[in-house]
Amino acid sequence: MSDSPQPRTATARFVATHSVLTLDARHPYVAKSLIDAQDMHRTVMSGFQGWTDDDSPDARAQMGVLSTWALDLKSAALVLVVQARVGPDWRHVPKAALREVPQLITVDRTFxxxxxxxxxxxxxxxxxxxxxxxxxxxxxxxxxxxxxxxxxxxxxxxxxxxxxxxxxxxxxxxxxxxxxxxxxxxxxxxxxxxxxxxxxxxxxxxxxxxxxxxxxxxxxxxxxxxxxxxxxxxxx
CATH class of the missing domain: 3.30.70.1210 (Crispr-associated protein; domain 2)
Known part of the structure; x- marks a missing residue:
């Protein structure tokens, strides 16, 4: 096997799924996640149950789960964006905690x-x-x-x-x-x-x-x- 560096490519393709959840920040299910980072992690990961073993120490990395969120205090709305390489299931989220139906977007882009x-x-x-x-x-x-x-x-x-x-x-x-x-x-x-x-x-x-x-x-x-x-x- 050659130790020479691999040639750089002119393009690369990125494929993932994005979930956009608009949540009611006043709902207890959501409020707990805002004051506890570990609880926010559990909320994100709960959309991907069954893809890996329950005791897998690197489940998040295996599924490529990343997230970000923004809070609008005036409207009490939390917008949570979750990226993964596998499909999510957000049916566990209490309906009363959702402002809108979760939006699922397939991202397929060449850079x-x-x-x-x-x-x-x-x-x-x-x-x-x-x-x-x-x-x-x-x-x-x-x-x-x-x-x-x-x-x-x-x-x-x-x-x-x-x-x-x-x-x-x-x-x-x-x-x-x-x-x-x-x-x-x-x-x-x-x-x-x-x-x-x-x-x-x-x-x-x-x-x-x-x-x-x-x-x-x-x-x-x-x-x-x-x-x-x-x-x-x-x-x-």
Whole structure:
């Protein structure tokens, strides 16, 4: 087997299913998910029962489940978008919690090298903080969150780099032109007291530099906390 790098392709195809659920934020079923990140994870995953073994530790990754949500406090509406590589079943959601019938969209799109796109993503922007041990030698860094827009743009610089660096999503974007909105941290009570997830919403435009890598990023998500509604990249 050759160790030479694989040639970059000019196009790559992305196929997935998107579910759009508009929910009543005042309904207890929905309200619990808004105050408990683990409960939101369960709500998302409950649409995909039966596709994997119940005790599978990587069920979400196997099914390619990613999600993002936005809350309108004035209208008390929660819009939840869920992406997967398998078909969902949302019949378990209480009818009283639904503002509308869930919308299912099949996404089948081919991306091309050099193509420009608008995008939106909610991410968990973190970095590894340098640490030294008692002997003065470097030890594994501690992951901490960026809490200000300037730090988030540094995170963007790593992921929207030249398309070849580690962590790159196969697309470039000027971090200075990306709109960054810091979102409230989400957490979970016992037994997940240590779970605190910093979030930032990104909006902007990008240029595809490696379609195959870009499709992988769209399929698998970007950054950490992908089980908790971070990392899904939506394009238009």
């Amino acid at each position: 091309r090298d050099g193509e420009s796109l608008g995008f939106r993503s909610v991410v968990n922007p973190t970095y590894s903080k340098h640490r030294t041990g008692p002997d003065g030698k470097a030890v594994r860094g501690r992951r901490v969150a960026h809490t200000k827009p300037d730090g988030v743009r540094k995170w963007c610089g790593r992921h929207f780099g030249d398309g070849r660096t580690p962590g790159s999503i196969g697309a470039t974007a000027d971090p200075d032109t990306i709109s960054v909105r810091m979102l409230p941290t989400v957490s979970s009570p016992a037994p997940h007291k240590g779970l605190k997830i910093a979030r930032a919403e990104l909006r902007g435009s990008l240029t595809v530099t490696d379609p195959a890598v870009f499709v992988t990023a769209l399929t698998e998500g970007v950054g950490h906390a992908r089980a908790y509604s971070c990392g899904l990249v939506l394009t238009r």
